Amino acid sequence: MNVAVFRPDDERLDEAVDLLESLDVTPVPDPMLAVRPSDTAPRQADFVVLTSKTGVELAHEAGWSPGDETVCAIGEPTAATLREYGYDVHIVPDRFSSRGLVATLADRVDGKTVEVARSDHGSDVLTDGLANAGADVHETVLYELVRPEDSGRSAELAAEGGLDGALFTSSLTVEHFLDAAEERGIRTEALEGLEDATVGTIGGPTRDTARERGIRVDVVPDTASFDLLAREAVERLRDGHDEAEV
Incomplete structure (x- = not known):
């Protein structure tokens, strides 16, 4: 069973391939995202929000050194990377999403400045939600997400009827697959x-x-985790395959 995965071509893709192989399916690695850094660090603010592992890495490379800011991570993977680079993490929402972070911060940011540091394709849910809660929101683009020139192997396989599963990890991976x-x-x-x-x-x-x-x-895990996404999708795929053979 061939399962396409669209993670960036770094350790995340390697880990995804290893996981799918451990689940006894054949990975089809087809990176749909490549990172183009802006070499810009987050601005100072009362609250600074980081939304990805990549963003943390690039902020660190750009020399980001927070002072008294309240540092917020959109989820535990981002928080873990912040800690790995020596940053304190003050807020992580229970629900790892833009809506979850807005809900966590809504009663704390009225009249405060909030710096959102992320990719150029971040959701308006986060910035609009914080602004609606009374925050003065500024967004810094740490990196652009572009489609690699050689991407599309999975689309060819799907068109030939040879793709059994596809795991989309962002809206942009969907758009780039179709592009x-x-x-x-x-x-x-x-x-x-x-x-x-x-x-x-x-x-x-x-x-x-x-x-x-x-x-x-067919599958959306309750928690935004690639591990859960892969396991639930492969379980559903295998159940359907077993039923088809009966």
Whole structure:
């Protein structure tokens, strides 16, 4: 069973491939995101929000040195990376998402300055939600996310009917998958191929993007974790495969 994974071509992709192999499926690594740093550090503010491991790494490389700011991580993976680089982490929401962080900060940021440091494709849910809670919000783009030139192997496989599963880890991976298919002139065929596959998305926003673009979504884990996404999708895929053989 072939399962496509779209993580950036770094240790995250290696870990995803290892996990899928441990689940006895064949990974189809097809990175749909590449990082282009801006070499910019987060500004000083009352609250500073980091939303990804990559953002933390690039902020550190750009010389970020927080003072009295309240440092917030959107989830535990981001918090772990902050601690790894020697930063204190003051707030991590129970629900690892933009909505979860807004809910956690809503009663603390009225009249405060909030710096959101992230990629150029961050969701407006976070910035709008904090602004609606009374915060003076500033956003710093730490990096751009672009599609690698050689991406699209998974779209070709889907169009040929050879893709059994696809694991989308952000709205941008959905868009880039379809862009790669469009570039090859196989968008319709790739979408048809996904109809016969088990499709998983890492969270609600990614699910919504997929559905808006005509992709049926079968699996969304309760927690935004690739490990859970992969395990739940493979379990569903295997159950469907077993039923088909009966």
